[in-house]
Amino acid sequence: xxxxxxxxxxxxxxxxxxxxxxxxxxxxxxxxxxxxxxxxxxxxxxxxxxxxxxxxxxxxxxxxxxxxxxxxxxxxxxxxxxxxxxxxxxxxxxxxxxxxxxxxxxxxxxxxxxxxxxxxxxxxxxxxxxxxxxxxxxxxxxxxxxxxxxxxxxxxxxxxx
Numbered sequence: 792x793x794x795x796x797x798x799x800x801x802x803x804x805x806x807x808x809x810x811x812x813x814x815x816x817x818x819x820x821x822x823x824x825x826x827x828x829x830x831x832x833x834x835x836x837x838x839x840x841x842x843x844x845x846x847x848x849x850x851x852x853x854x855x856x857x858x859x860x861x862x863x864x865x866x867x868x869x870x871x872x873x874x875x876x877x878x879x880x881x882x883x884x885x886x887x888x889x890x891x892x893x894x895x896x897x898x899x900x901x902x903x904x905x906x907x908x909x910x911x912x913x914x915x916x917x918x919x920x921x922x923x924x925x926x927x928x929x930x931x932x933x934x935x936x937x938x939x940x941x942x943x944x945x946x947x948x949x950x951x952x
Contacts, residue, residue: 794938794939794942794944797877797881800877801874801877801878804873804874804877805870805873805874805877806870808866808869808870808872808873809866809867809869809870810866811866811869812862812865812866812867812868812869812870813862813863813865813866814862815865816861816862816863816864816865816866816869817858817859817861817862817865818858818862819861819865820857820858820859820860820861820862820864820865821854821855821857821858821861822854822858823857823861824853824854824856824857824858824861825850825853825854825857827853827857828849828850828853828854829850832846832850872902872906875902875905876898876899876902879897879898879901879902880894880895880898883897883898883901890939890947891932891936891947891948891950892929892932892933892935892936892947892948893932893948894932895928895929895931895932895935896925896928896929896932897928898928899924899925899927899928899929899931899932900921900924900925900928901924902924903920903921903923903924903925904917904920904921904924906920906924907920907921932948933948935947936948936949937949
């Protein structure tokens with residue numbers, strides 16, 4: 792898998808996904824916190840210049856705090872799901888005794904099923920999630936197999952071509 796040992800791959804992918812999740816969650820959480828502050832304080836708007844200064848200062852602090860909290864939560868959540876994917880992918884590869892795109896596809900489908908169960912999705916949404924898991928797993932698996940093939944390591948689905 793990308794020619795990286797399992798522990799390093801787990802840390803690298805989890806860390807990267809944490810950063811991506813934290814940045815997206817921080818952006819959304821900061822925007823949400825700003826809207827909440829404005830909604831809570833709309834009935835008592837400041838009347839002086841000093842009052843407006845402290846209003847915006849407080850709003851900015853609340854926005855930063857809300858963004859950091861939401862960013863950490865979202866980052867941890869995304870990193871946990873990615874870590875489960877990497878662990879599941881490695882487990883499938885070890886059980887099969889072979890490293891190729893099929894293990895990644897099985898991991899993507901299995902994780903999408905677990906995600907659907909965890910969030911109690913209905914049938915239609917679970918099917919759509921499974922389709923996305925299949926496409927993402929197939930794309931990621933083929934990309935990993937292409938990297939292995941270009942490095943001359945063999946294995947993977949490109950061995951059959």
